[in-house]
Amino acid sequence: MFGNGLFGALTGLTLWVCCPTGGQAGTAEPSPHGLSIASISAMVGVDVNLDDTGGYGLYASLPDIRSALAWLGITQLRSGLPANADSNFQSYQQAAWIESLSQSGDSFALVFPHRDQGIAFETQQLDRLFAGVGGEFDGPPMRPGALRIIEGLNEIDNLSPSPGLAAATTWQRQLFCLTRQADFCPAGSVDPHVAGALVASFTSNGPVAATATPGAGFPADLANDHPYVMPSNNYQRSVLDTITDADTSVYGFNPLQGSTIAGISTESGAYVEPTDASRNDLGYLNGFDDGTRAIKVLDSLLDHVLLGQISYVYQLFDNYETPDNPVVDSDNRYGLFIATGTTDAQGQPGYIPTAAATAIHNLLGFTALPGVMASPGGNNCLPYTLAGLPDGAQSLLVQVNDSGTYAIVLWWDNPLDWNKDAHVPVPVSARPVTIDLADDAFGWVFDAIGGGGPIAGFGGTSEISLALGDDPLVVVVNTSNPGRACP
Structure with missing residues (x-):
């Protein structure tokens, strides 16, 4: 069983490895405990750079942001704490967008970046968010409880000048003291707006602290990494390797072996390479094509859920690309939606999904498909075994409702599906995999990459035969025994 740290304790999640590691195709008996859909949704987020709101910025249109998030099914957002909301139009609008999205039910992780101005400045910005910015953007203030996570300095090695580990850690302690009273906190330091919120550490490229715990070393609940997926030089580095190696090298713990501190990835994902390499004058050729990037992003999200870690995909929107506007910087090629370069009747940019x-x-969104009736679910179980799993394949059980409907998600985290030198995908031969259930069932198989309707169906059988390739599969299982209690 994976160690889930504080986040697992807070949410009651118990996550299990499904598959053998480092071996041949094998048989596994995963935990019969299914995660609820709400539990998974709480671990999947997206970065929204709401500081890019002014004028015709990528995030200038609040309706477009809402539409994109609703279509994705994501409610967990990460942005920065606005500054000077009363004197700077862009920060003013950024604060208003955060307030409005929180009122719609979205929750936030906010980076607290203003170390030079001091902790009193940050609490002043919090007061403004929770009071409402007023003026042109007058509306309800930030919803109480919507600020789920506060985060230390972002990528301190890339700041100019870098504050260094000592200064970043001092700032981290001050942020931690906003959320609760610890031995190292001055009296009265807790801010009621963030009392009880989780604290994510600052991010760094180098070692930070080994198995640190709040109040006894490193002041954070969540060890924070940015494990972006890039092609491996030797084609042997899986997405799961990327996540666990980052935790080990920076924080000194391996989430596969359990830890006293939970992990979080406030930035993750992969970028799309330029289709014309000659236009990439900045040398950013460590991405994938659009289809392979989709697989890597989904593998990363699923691996994070398997580890019990919250992750945020970077980022929601991208700029558009034309011969006169070549988007060659990788930072502008991570977006889940691409600006079309056209505008709507209000002069705002339009977007299309990648x-x-x-x-x-x-x-x-598979629970919205015909025949799949989702509900909060109960404490029931689905015993099953998997045979024929290729090395690197994983599974996750989701309890869709309390009437005997489950989903088994299968994915093959295969590092050999991309040729880094030729910049082309490598075809992956599908492997036969069998799911054996304790009872007969009926259901459907969906391709999470291809989408649309089911690619296969089954009925009146306890054995489900699949072909698992590069695309993650969602197997919806309807049993006649909804009341099987968990051990």
Whole structure:
């Protein structure tokens, strides 16, 4: 069983490895405990750079942001704490967007970046968010409880000048003291707006702290990494390797072996390479094509859920690309939606989903398909075994409702599906995999990348035969025994 740290304790999640590692195709008996859909949704988020709101910025249109998030099915957002909301139009609008999205039910992780101005400045910005910015953007203030996570400095090695570990840790302690009273906190330091919120550490490229715990070393609940997926030089580095290696090298713990501190990835994902490499004058050729990137993003999200870690895909929107506007910087090629370069009647940019956006939509939205009736679910179980799993394949059980409907998600985290030198995908031969259930069942198989209707169906059988390739599969299982209690 994976160690889930504080987040697992807070949510009651118990996550299990499904598959053998480092071996041949094998048989596994995963935990029969299914995660609820709400539990999975709480671990899947997206970065929204709401500081890019002014004028015709990527995030200038609040309706477009709402539409994109609703289509994805994502309610967990990460942005920065606005500054000077009363004197700077862009920060003013950024604060208003955060307030409005929170009132719609979205929850936030906010980076607290203003170390130079001091902790009193940050609490002043919090007061403004929770009071409402007023003026042109007058509306309800930030919803109480919507600020789920506060985060330390972002990528300190990339700041100019870098504050260094000591200064970043001092700032981290001050942020931690906003959420609760610890031994190292001055009296009266807790801010009621963030009391009880989780604290994510600052991010760094180098070692930070080994198995640190709040109040006894490193002041954070969540060890924060940015495990972006890039092609491996030797084609042997899986997405799961990327996540666990980052935790080990930066924080000194391996989430596969359990830890006293939980992990979080406040940035994750992969980028799409330029289709014309000659236009990439910045040398950013460590991405994938659109289809392979979608697989990597979905593998990353699923691996994070398997580890019990919250992750945020970077980022929601991208700029548009034309011969006169070549988007070659990788930072502008991570978006789940691409600006079309056209505007609507209000002069705001339009957006189209990438393959990665479609994949997330398919994964989080399969419960809306005909015949799949979702409900909060009870404490029931689905015993099953898996045979024929290729090395690197994983599974996750989801309890769709309390009437005997489950979903078994299968994915093959295969690092050999992309040729880094030729910049082309490598075809992956599907492997036969069998799911054996304790009871007869009927249901459907969905391709999370391709989307649309089911690619296969089954009925009156306890054995489900599949072909598992590069695309993650969602197997919806309807049993006649909804009341099987969990052990």
